[in-house]
Amino acid sequence: MTCDSVGTLIPLYFYGELNPDEEDQVEQHIHQCAACTREMERQRALSAALDGRTADPPSHLLADCRSDLMAAIQGGAPRLPQVRKGPWTLFLEALGSTLDSVRHVPTPVGALALVALGFFCARFTGAWNQPLNLSTASLNPSDDVFATVRSVRPDQNGVVQIAFDETRRRTVSGRMDDQAIQKLVLAAAHEDNPSVRVESMDLLKSQPQSNEVRDALLNAVLHDPNDGVRLKAVEGLKPLAADPEVRKALSQVLLSDNNPAIRYQVVDLLVAHHDDSVIGVLQGSVQREDNHTVRMKLEKALKDMKASVGTF
Protein backbone atom coordinates (compact mmCIF):
# COMPACT_ATOMS: atom_id res chain seq x y z
CA MET A 1 0.00 0.00 0.00
CA THR A 2 1.22 3.50 -0.79
CA CYS A 3 1.08 6.45 1.60
CA ASP A 4 -1.62 8.05 -0.61
CA SER A 5 -3.93 5.06 -0.45
CA VAL A 6 -3.39 4.67 3.31
CA GLY A 7 -4.13 8.40 3.74
CA THR A 8 -7.58 7.95 2.25
CA LEU A 9 -8.25 4.97 4.53
CA ILE A 10 -7.08 6.54 7.79
CA PRO A 11 -10.40 8.22 8.72
CA LEU A 12 -12.28 5.00 7.95
CA TYR A 13 -9.69 2.97 9.89
CA PHE A 14 -10.10 5.32 12.83
CA TYR A 15 -13.89 4.87 12.82
CA GLY A 16 -13.60 1.09 12.45
CA GLU A 17 -15.25 1.11 9.03
CA LEU A 18 -12.70 -0.97 7.08
CA ASN A 19 -12.98 -4.67 6.40
CA PRO A 20 -10.46 -6.88 8.27
CA ASP A 21 -8.09 -7.21 5.25
CA GLU A 22 -7.91 -3.46 4.70
CA GLU A 23 -7.44 -2.96 8.42
CA ASP A 24 -4.43 -5.32 8.46
CA GLN A 25 -2.85 -3.60 5.48
CA VAL A 26 -3.23 -0.14 7.01
CA GLU A 27 -1.77 -1.32 10.31
CA GLN A 28 1.24 -2.95 8.60
CA HIS A 29 1.93 0.22 6.63
CA ILE A 30 1.61 2.51 9.64
CA HIS A 31 4.13 0.43 11.62
CA GLN A 32 6.72 1.01 8.92
CA CYS A 33 5.91 4.62 7.92
CA ALA A 34 6.59 7.61 10.18
CA ALA A 35 4.60 10.03 7.95
CA CYS A 36 1.45 7.88 8.07
CA THR A 37 1.88 7.39 11.83
CA ARG A 38 1.79 11.19 12.14
CA GLU A 39 -1.34 11.26 9.94
CA MET A 40 -3.00 8.80 12.30
CA GLU A 41 -2.01 10.98 15.28
CA ARG A 42 -3.57 14.01 13.56
CA GLN A 43 -6.77 12.04 13.00
CA ARG A 44 -6.87 11.18 16.72
CA ALA A 45 -6.19 14.81 17.66
CA LEU A 46 -8.98 16.01 15.37
CA SER A 47 -11.38 13.55 16.93
CA ALA A 48 -10.38 14.56 20.46
CA ALA A 49 -10.82 18.27 19.62
CA LEU A 50 -14.28 17.59 18.19
CA ASP A 51 -15.35 15.46 21.15
CA GLY A 52 -15.69 18.58 23.27
CA ARG A 53 -18.22 20.12 20.92
CA THR A 54 -21.56 18.75 22.05
CA ALA A 55 -24.65 20.75 22.86
CA ASP A 56 -26.83 18.90 25.32
CA PRO A 57 -30.46 20.01 25.25
CA PRO A 58 -31.50 22.17 28.26
CA SER A 59 -33.02 19.96 30.96
CA HIS A 60 -36.63 21.14 30.48
CA LEU A 61 -36.57 20.86 26.68
CA LEU A 62 -37.41 17.16 26.46
CA ALA A 63 -40.40 17.54 28.79
CA ASP A 64 -41.60 20.56 26.81
CA CYS A 65 -41.27 18.72 23.52
CA ARG A 66 -43.20 15.72 24.85
CA SER A 67 -45.93 17.91 26.20
CA ASP A 68 -46.23 19.85 22.88
CA LEU A 69 -46.38 16.63 20.91
CA MET A 70 -49.04 15.02 23.05
CA ALA A 71 -51.10 18.21 22.94
CA ALA A 72 -50.83 18.27 19.16
CA ILE A 73 -52.00 14.69 18.71
CA GLN A 74 -54.59 14.59 21.45
CA GLY A 75 -57.95 14.16 19.85
CA GLY A 76 -56.35 12.24 17.03
CA ALA A 77 -54.63 13.40 13.90
CA PRO A 78 -55.46 10.85 11.22
CA ARG A 79 -53.46 7.67 11.58
CA LEU A 80 -55.36 6.08 8.73
CA PRO A 81 -56.39 8.11 5.70
CA GLN A 82 -59.81 9.49 6.48
CA VAL A 83 -62.56 10.75 4.24
CA ARG A 84 -62.54 14.50 4.36
CA LYS A 85 -65.48 16.68 3.48
CA GLY A 86 -65.12 18.38 0.13
CA PRO A 87 -65.02 22.10 -0.58
CA TRP A 88 -68.75 22.03 -1.33
CA THR A 89 -69.49 21.00 2.24
CA LEU A 90 -67.03 23.58 3.46
CA PHE A 91 -68.75 26.18 1.30
CA LEU A 92 -72.17 25.29 2.71
CA GLU A 93 -70.84 25.44 6.24
CA ALA A 94 -69.08 28.71 5.53
CA LEU A 95 -72.31 30.03 4.09
CA GLY A 96 -74.20 28.70 7.10
CA SER A 97 -71.91 30.53 9.47
CA THR A 98 -72.11 33.65 7.34
CA LEU A 99 -75.91 33.53 7.40
CA ASP A 100 -75.68 32.94 11.12
CA SER A 101 -73.62 36.06 11.56
CA VAL A 102 -75.98 38.16 9.43
CA ARG A 103 -79.01 37.09 11.41
CA HIS A 104 -79.77 40.69 12.20
CA VAL A 105 -79.81 42.01 8.65
CA PRO A 106 -83.27 42.91 7.24
CA THR A 107 -85.29 39.88 6.13
CA PRO A 108 -85.39 40.84 2.39
CA VAL A 109 -81.59 40.64 2.26
CA GLY A 110 -81.70 37.16 3.80
CA ALA A 111 -84.35 36.14 1.29
CA LEU A 112 -82.20 37.44 -1.55
CA ALA A 113 -79.28 35.36 -0.25
CA LEU A 114 -81.48 32.24 -0.26
CA VAL A 115 -82.58 32.95 -3.84
CA ALA A 116 -78.90 33.27 -4.80
CA LEU A 117 -78.17 30.00 -3.03
CA GLY A 118 -81.02 28.33 -4.95
CA PHE A 119 -79.62 29.61 -8.22
CA PHE A 120 -76.17 28.42 -7.31
CA CYS A 121 -77.43 24.96 -6.31
CA ALA A 122 -79.42 24.71 -9.56
CA ARG A 123 -76.22 25.19 -11.51
CA PHE A 124 -74.67 22.28 -9.70
CA THR A 125 -77.62 19.95 -9.77
CA GLY A 126 -79.25 20.95 -13.08
CA ALA A 127 -78.19 17.79 -14.84
CA TRP A 128 -79.89 15.65 -12.20
CA ASN A 129 -83.25 17.36 -12.62
CA GLN A 130 -83.71 15.24 -15.74
CA PRO A 131 -85.46 11.90 -15.12
CA LEU A 132 -82.76 9.40 -14.24
CA ASN A 133 -82.50 6.45 -16.53
CA LEU A 134 -81.21 3.68 -14.29
CA SER A 135 -80.43 1.40 -17.13
CA THR A 136 -77.81 3.85 -18.36
CA ALA A 137 -76.74 5.33 -15.02
CA SER A 138 -73.55 4.11 -13.49
CA LEU A 139 -74.34 2.28 -10.28
CA ASN A 140 -70.78 2.22 -9.08
CA PRO A 141 -70.34 5.10 -6.72
CA SER A 142 -67.36 7.19 -7.68
CA ASP A 143 -64.72 7.84 -5.04
CA ASP A 144 -65.39 11.51 -5.46
CA VAL A 145 -69.15 11.45 -4.88
CA PHE A 146 -70.85 10.91 -1.54
CA ALA A 147 -74.59 10.34 -1.66
CA THR A 148 -77.18 10.06 1.10
CA VAL A 149 -80.36 8.34 -0.03
CA ARG A 150 -83.41 10.17 1.32
CA SER A 151 -86.22 8.05 -0.11
CA VAL A 152 -86.83 4.99 -2.29
CA ARG A 153 -90.24 4.70 -4.02
CA PRO A 154 -90.93 1.68 -6.22
CA ASP A 155 -94.01 1.87 -8.43
CA GLN A 156 -96.08 -0.94 -9.94
CA ASN A 157 -94.29 -0.76 -13.27
CA GLY A 158 -90.99 -1.86 -11.75
CA VAL A 159 -89.52 1.64 -11.79
CA VAL A 160 -87.82 2.87 -8.63
CA GLN A 161 -87.59 6.55 -7.81
CA ILE A 162 -84.67 7.35 -5.54
CA ALA A 163 -84.11 10.76 -3.98
CA PHE A 164 -80.61 11.43 -2.68
CA ASP A 165 -78.43 14.29 -1.61
CA GLU A 166 -75.08 14.38 -3.28
CA THR A 167 -71.80 15.83 -2.19
CA ARG A 168 -69.19 16.00 -4.88
CA ARG A 169 -65.53 16.19 -3.91
CA ARG A 170 -63.53 18.80 -5.75
CA THR A 171 -59.91 19.79 -5.39
CA VAL A 172 -59.00 23.41 -5.53
CA SER A 173 -55.58 24.85 -5.00
CA GLY A 174 -54.20 28.30 -4.56
CA ARG A 175 -52.20 30.52 -2.30
CA MET A 176 -53.31 31.84 1.04
CA ASP A 177 -53.49 35.41 -0.28
CA ASP A 178 -56.27 34.27 -2.61
CA GLN A 179 -59.54 35.32 -0.89
CA ALA A 180 -61.44 32.23 -2.09
CA ILE A 181 -58.77 29.89 -0.67
CA GLN A 182 -58.67 31.86 2.55
CA LYS A 183 -62.46 31.51 2.91
CA LEU A 184 -62.23 27.75 2.49
CA VAL A 185 -59.44 27.54 5.04
CA LEU A 186 -61.53 29.63 7.43
CA ALA A 187 -64.41 27.22 6.86
CA ALA A 188 -62.05 24.32 7.63
CA ALA A 189 -61.57 25.82 11.09
CA HIS A 190 -65.11 24.61 11.87
CA GLU A 191 -64.67 21.06 10.53
CA ASP A 192 -65.44 18.11 12.79
CA ASN A 193 -62.08 16.49 12.13
CA PRO A 194 -59.51 18.03 14.53
CA SER A 195 -56.60 17.38 12.14
CA VAL A 196 -58.35 19.53 9.51
CA ARG A 197 -58.76 22.26 12.09
CA VAL A 198 -55.05 21.98 13.04
CA GLU A 199 -54.06 22.37 9.36
CA SER A 200 -56.44 25.31 9.05
CA MET A 201 -54.88 27.08 12.03
CA ASP A 202 -51.42 26.38 10.67
CA LEU A 203 -52.32 28.05 7.37
CA LEU A 204 -54.19 30.95 8.92
CA LYS A 205 -51.06 31.83 10.90
CA SER A 206 -49.61 33.34 7.73
CA GLN A 207 -52.46 35.85 7.38
CA PRO A 208 -52.72 37.52 10.80
CA GLN A 209 -53.50 40.92 9.25
CA SER A 210 -57.01 39.81 8.25
CA ASN A 211 -59.72 40.48 10.85
CA GLU A 212 -61.56 37.31 9.90
CA VAL A 213 -58.40 35.27 10.50
CA ARG A 214 -57.81 36.98 13.83
CA ASP A 215 -61.38 36.20 14.89
CA ALA A 216 -61.02 32.56 13.82
CA LEU A 217 -57.79 32.23 15.81
CA LEU A 218 -59.36 33.86 18.86
CA ASN A 219 -62.43 31.66 18.59
CA ALA A 220 -60.25 28.54 18.38
CA VAL A 221 -57.96 29.47 21.26
CA LEU A 222 -60.94 30.14 23.50
CA HIS A 223 -63.40 27.46 22.47
CA ASP A 224 -61.85 24.62 20.45
CA PRO A 225 -62.09 21.34 22.40
CA ASN A 226 -58.87 19.99 20.84
CA ASP A 227 -55.58 20.86 22.53
CA GLY A 228 -53.57 20.69 19.31
CA VAL A 229 -55.88 23.17 17.58
CA ARG A 230 -55.71 25.58 20.49
CA LEU A 231 -51.92 25.29 20.57
CA LYS A 232 -51.71 26.13 16.86
CA ALA A 233 -54.08 29.05 17.38
CA VAL A 234 -51.81 30.40 20.13
CA GLU A 235 -48.87 30.20 17.72
CA GLY A 236 -50.95 32.04 15.13
CA LEU A 237 -51.67 34.85 17.56
CA LYS A 238 -47.96 35.50 18.15
CA PRO A 239 -47.75 38.45 15.70
CA LEU A 240 -50.89 39.92 17.26
CA ALA A 241 -49.69 39.70 20.85
CA ALA A 242 -49.83 43.49 21.25
CA ASP A 243 -53.52 43.72 20.22
CA PRO A 244 -55.60 44.49 23.38
CA GLU A 245 -58.41 42.14 22.36
CA VAL A 246 -55.93 39.30 21.76
CA ARG A 247 -54.28 39.99 25.12
CA LYS A 248 -57.64 39.86 26.83
CA ALA A 249 -58.40 36.49 25.27
CA LEU A 250 -54.93 35.16 26.11
CA SER A 251 -55.33 36.25 29.73
CA GLN A 252 -58.56 34.30 29.85
CA VAL A 253 -56.82 31.25 28.33
CA LEU A 254 -54.02 31.49 30.90
CA LEU A 255 -56.56 31.39 33.71
CA SER A 256 -58.87 28.75 32.31
CA ASP A 257 -57.15 26.42 29.82
CA ASN A 258 -56.54 22.97 31.26
CA ASN A 259 -53.48 22.23 29.11
CA PRO A 260 -50.13 23.30 30.65
CA ALA A 261 -48.35 23.40 27.26
CA ILE A 262 -50.85 26.00 26.09
CA ARG A 263 -50.61 28.04 29.28
CA TYR A 264 -46.81 27.94 28.93
CA GLN A 265 -46.96 29.36 25.40
CA VAL A 266 -49.49 31.99 26.44
CA VAL A 267 -47.12 33.34 29.12
CA ASP A 268 -44.51 33.90 26.40
CA LEU A 269 -46.96 35.86 24.30
CA LEU A 270 -48.23 37.96 27.18
CA VAL A 271 -44.78 38.97 28.40
CA ALA A 272 -43.45 39.66 24.89
CA HIS A 273 -45.15 43.06 25.03
CA HIS A 274 -44.76 44.98 28.23
CA ASP A 275 -48.08 45.97 29.64
CA ASP A 276 -48.70 46.71 33.32
CA SER A 277 -52.16 45.17 33.32
CA VAL A 278 -50.64 41.77 32.55
CA ILE A 279 -48.85 41.71 35.92
CA GLY A 280 -52.15 41.23 37.75
CA VAL A 281 -53.09 38.39 35.41
CA LEU A 282 -49.73 36.66 35.93
CA GLN A 283 -49.94 37.14 39.69
CA GLY A 284 -53.44 35.68 39.70
CA SER A 285 -52.29 32.70 37.62
CA VAL A 286 -49.19 31.93 39.64
CA GLN A 287 -51.34 31.46 42.73
CA ARG A 288 -53.58 28.86 41.15
CA GLU A 289 -51.08 27.23 38.77
CA ASP A 290 -50.65 23.54 39.59
CA ASN A 291 -48.06 22.75 36.93
CA HIS A 292 -44.49 23.16 38.14
CA THR A 293 -42.98 24.22 34.78
CA VAL A 294 -45.67 26.80 34.09
CA ARG A 295 -45.43 28.15 37.62
CA MET A 296 -41.65 28.55 37.25
CA LYS A 297 -42.24 30.34 33.96
CA LEU A 298 -44.76 32.69 35.56
CA GLU A 299 -42.47 33.41 38.49
CA LYS A 300 -39.56 34.15 36.16
CA ALA A 301 -41.74 36.46 34.04
CA LEU A 302 -42.86 38.38 37.13
CA LYS A 303 -39.29 38.58 38.39
CA ASP A 304 -38.15 39.94 35.02
CA MET A 305 -40.87 42.59 35.26
CA LYS A 306 -39.67 43.39 38.77
CA ALA A 307 -43.10 42.46 40.17
CA SER A 308 -43.81 40.35 43.23
CA VAL A 309 -44.97 36.80 42.65
CA GLY A 310 -48.05 37.26 44.81
CA THR A 311 -50.74 39.84 45.39
CA PHE A 312 -50.86 41.37 48.85
Add this chain to the structure above:
Amino acid sequence: MAQDAAGAIGARVTGQVDSLIRAAQGGDQDAFEQLVRMYDQSVLRLAMNLLRSPEDARDVYQEAFLRVYRNLHSFRFDCSFHTWLYRIVTNICLDQLRKRKVRKEEPSVVETSEGPVDRMDSFEEDGPNADPERSMWNRELKQRIEGALQDLTPRERMVFELRHYQGLRLRNIGEMLGTTEEAAKNCLFRATQKMRAVLGDFV
Protein backbone atom coordinates in the same frame (compact mmCIF):
# COMPACT_ATOMS: atom_id res chain seq x y z
CA MET B 1 -21.75 -15.58 26.21
CA ALA B 2 -21.97 -11.79 26.59
CA GLN B 3 -22.69 -11.54 22.89
CA ASP B 4 -25.51 -14.08 23.24
CA ALA B 5 -26.95 -12.09 26.13
CA ALA B 6 -26.70 -8.84 24.16
CA GLY B 7 -28.34 -10.56 21.20
CA ALA B 8 -31.15 -11.84 23.40
CA ILE B 9 -31.69 -8.38 24.90
CA GLY B 10 -31.62 -6.86 21.39
CA ALA B 11 -34.20 -9.36 20.17
CA ARG B 12 -36.41 -8.66 23.18
CA VAL B 13 -36.19 -4.89 22.59
CA THR B 14 -36.96 -5.34 18.88
CA GLY B 15 -39.93 -7.54 19.79
CA GLN B 16 -41.12 -4.93 22.26
CA VAL B 17 -40.77 -2.15 19.66
CA ASP B 18 -42.65 -4.21 17.07
CA SER B 19 -45.54 -4.82 19.47
CA LEU B 20 -45.67 -1.12 20.36
CA ILE B 21 -45.73 -0.20 16.66
CA ARG B 22 -48.53 -2.68 15.96
CA ALA B 23 -50.55 -1.41 18.92
CA ALA B 24 -49.98 2.22 17.85
CA GLN B 25 -50.99 1.34 14.30
CA GLY B 26 -54.19 -0.03 15.77
CA GLY B 27 -54.89 3.31 17.44
CA ASP B 28 -53.40 2.77 20.90
CA GLN B 29 -52.20 6.23 21.91
CA ASP B 30 -50.35 4.98 25.02
CA ALA B 31 -48.32 2.61 22.85
CA PHE B 32 -47.42 5.52 20.58
CA GLU B 33 -46.32 7.57 23.57
CA GLN B 34 -44.12 4.71 24.82
CA LEU B 35 -42.60 4.36 21.36
CA VAL B 36 -41.80 8.07 21.28
CA ARG B 37 -40.15 7.88 24.69
CA MET B 38 -37.87 5.08 23.54
CA TYR B 39 -36.32 7.24 20.84
CA ASP B 40 -37.01 10.90 21.51
CA GLN B 41 -33.96 11.68 23.66
CA SER B 42 -31.54 10.67 20.92
CA VAL B 43 -33.62 12.54 18.31
CA LEU B 44 -33.54 15.72 20.39
CA ARG B 45 -29.80 15.37 21.05
CA LEU B 46 -29.12 14.93 17.33
CA ALA B 47 -31.20 17.98 16.40
CA MET B 48 -29.65 20.08 19.15
CA ASN B 49 -26.09 19.14 18.23
CA LEU B 50 -26.67 19.83 14.55
CA LEU B 51 -28.71 23.00 14.82
CA ARG B 52 -27.36 24.44 18.09
CA SER B 53 -30.68 26.05 18.91
CA PRO B 54 -33.27 24.71 21.40
CA GLU B 55 -36.07 26.34 19.40
CA ASP B 56 -35.00 24.67 16.15
CA ALA B 57 -34.45 21.36 17.94
CA ARG B 58 -37.96 21.63 19.39
CA ASP B 59 -39.39 22.25 15.90
CA VAL B 60 -37.54 19.24 14.51
CA TYR B 61 -38.81 17.05 17.36
CA GLN B 62 -42.41 18.15 16.85
CA GLU B 63 -42.38 17.83 13.08
CA ALA B 64 -40.58 14.47 13.11
CA PHE B 65 -42.89 12.76 15.60
CA LEU B 66 -46.03 14.25 14.05
CA ARG B 67 -44.90 12.79 10.72
CA VAL B 68 -44.32 9.47 12.46
CA TYR B 69 -47.80 9.68 13.97
CA ARG B 70 -49.44 10.46 10.66
CA ASN B 71 -47.52 7.89 8.63
CA LEU B 72 -47.11 5.03 11.08
CA HIS B 73 -49.83 3.11 9.24
CA SER B 74 -47.49 2.91 6.23
CA PHE B 75 -44.60 1.40 8.22
CA ARG B 76 -44.29 -2.18 6.90
CA PHE B 77 -41.41 -3.53 9.03
CA ASP B 78 -39.16 -3.81 5.95
CA CYS B 79 -36.44 -1.89 7.81
CA SER B 80 -35.89 -1.21 11.49
CA PHE B 81 -38.10 1.42 13.09
CA HIS B 82 -34.93 3.27 14.15
CA THR B 83 -33.82 3.57 10.52
CA TRP B 84 -37.32 4.65 9.41
CA LEU B 85 -37.52 7.26 12.17
CA TYR B 86 -34.03 8.59 11.46
CA ARG B 87 -34.87 8.89 7.76
CA ILE B 88 -37.59 11.34 8.78
CA VAL B 89 -35.44 13.16 11.34
CA THR B 90 -32.38 13.51 9.09
CA ASN B 91 -34.54 14.81 6.24
CA ILE B 92 -35.99 17.53 8.44
CA CYS B 93 -32.56 18.45 9.84
CA LEU B 94 -31.01 18.51 6.36
CA ASP B 95 -33.75 20.91 5.22
CA GLN B 96 -32.95 23.18 8.15
CA LEU B 97 -29.20 23.04 7.46
CA ARG B 98 -29.80 23.80 3.77
CA LYS B 99 -31.98 26.78 4.62
CA ARG B 100 -29.23 28.09 6.87
CA LYS B 101 -26.65 27.62 4.13
CA VAL B 102 -28.83 29.69 1.80
CA ARG B 103 -29.22 32.37 4.46
CA LYS B 104 -25.49 32.04 5.26
CA GLU B 105 -26.21 32.17 8.92
CA GLU B 106 -25.75 30.09 11.97
CA PRO B 107 -26.65 31.39 15.39
CA SER B 108 -23.50 31.96 17.38
CA VAL B 109 -25.56 32.40 20.51
CA VAL B 110 -28.00 29.76 21.68
CA GLU B 111 -31.26 30.92 23.25
CA THR B 112 -32.11 29.00 26.38
CA SER B 113 -34.71 29.53 29.06
CA GLU B 114 -31.89 30.83 31.26
CA GLY B 115 -31.14 33.48 28.65
CA PRO B 116 -28.73 33.62 25.72
CA VAL B 117 -25.72 31.34 26.06
CA ASP B 118 -22.74 31.36 23.76
CA ARG B 119 -22.57 27.98 22.09
CA MET B 120 -18.81 27.98 22.57
CA ASP B 121 -19.49 27.75 26.30
CA SER B 122 -20.59 24.16 25.87
CA PHE B 123 -16.89 23.34 25.73
CA GLU B 124 -15.01 22.57 28.89
CA GLU B 125 -14.28 25.86 30.59
CA ASP B 126 -10.82 26.91 31.64
CA GLY B 127 -10.42 27.33 35.38
CA PRO B 128 -9.70 30.74 36.94
CA ASN B 129 -6.00 29.91 37.20
CA ALA B 130 -5.70 28.65 33.66
CA ASP B 131 -2.75 29.67 31.56
CA PRO B 132 -3.93 32.74 29.56
CA GLU B 133 -2.01 31.60 26.52
CA ARG B 134 -3.61 28.18 26.72
CA SER B 135 -7.08 29.78 27.11
CA MET B 136 -6.54 31.90 24.03
CA TRP B 137 -5.41 28.83 22.12
CA ASN B 138 -8.56 26.98 23.23
CA ARG B 139 -10.82 29.85 22.17
CA GLU B 140 -9.11 30.00 18.79
CA LEU B 141 -9.51 26.22 18.41
CA LYS B 142 -13.23 26.44 19.22
CA GLN B 143 -13.73 29.13 16.61
CA ARG B 144 -11.81 27.15 14.03
CA ILE B 145 -13.92 24.05 14.75
CA GLU B 146 -17.14 26.03 14.27
CA GLY B 147 -15.75 27.42 11.03
CA ALA B 148 -14.69 23.97 9.89
CA LEU B 149 -18.14 22.50 10.55
CA GLN B 150 -19.80 25.36 8.71
CA ASP B 151 -17.65 24.67 5.68
CA LEU B 152 -19.11 21.18 5.35
CA THR B 153 -22.05 20.57 3.06
CA PRO B 154 -25.26 19.68 4.96
CA ARG B 155 -24.86 16.06 3.87
CA GLU B 156 -21.21 15.86 4.99
CA ARG B 157 -22.19 17.47 8.26
CA MET B 158 -24.98 14.95 8.75
CA VAL B 159 -22.80 11.91 8.00
CA PHE B 160 -20.10 13.22 10.32
CA GLU B 161 -22.62 13.92 13.09
CA LEU B 162 -24.21 10.49 12.82
CA ARG B 163 -20.85 8.68 12.76
CA HIS B 164 -18.77 10.72 15.19
CA TYR B 165 -21.32 11.86 17.76
CA GLN B 166 -24.14 9.34 17.43
CA GLY B 167 -21.86 6.36 16.82
CA LEU B 168 -23.94 4.89 13.98
CA ARG B 169 -22.38 2.60 11.38
CA LEU B 170 -21.88 3.99 7.88
CA ARG B 171 -24.03 1.19 6.43
CA ASN B 172 -26.98 2.37 8.56
CA ILE B 173 -26.23 6.00 7.81
CA GLY B 174 -26.33 5.26 4.07
CA GLU B 175 -29.67 3.51 4.53
CA MET B 176 -31.08 6.46 6.48
CA LEU B 177 -29.93 9.00 3.94
CA GLY B 178 -31.14 6.96 0.99
CA THR B 179 -27.65 6.31 -0.34
CA THR B 180 -24.99 3.58 -0.34
CA GLU B 181 -22.44 2.72 2.31
CA GLU B 182 -19.74 3.70 -0.21
CA ALA B 183 -21.23 7.17 -0.68
CA ALA B 184 -21.43 7.60 3.11
CA LYS B 185 -17.73 6.59 3.34
CA ASN B 186 -16.80 9.21 0.75
CA CYS B 187 -18.80 11.81 2.64
CA LEU B 188 -17.05 11.00 5.91
CA PHE B 189 -13.66 11.13 4.21
CA ARG B 190 -14.38 14.53 2.61
CA ALA B 191 -15.69 15.87 5.92
CA THR B 192 -12.56 14.87 7.86
CA GLN B 193 -10.26 16.19 5.12
CA LYS B 194 -12.04 19.56 5.07
CA MET B 195 -11.89 19.84 8.83
CA ARG B 196 -8.22 18.98 8.96
CA ALA B 197 -7.52 21.57 6.28
CA VAL B 198 -9.33 24.30 8.24
CA LEU B 199 -7.94 23.31 11.62
CA GLY B 200 -4.41 23.24 10.18
CA ASP B 201 -1.80 23.56 12.93
CA PHE B 202 -4.26 22.89 15.71
CA VAL B 203 -4.40 19.16 15.13
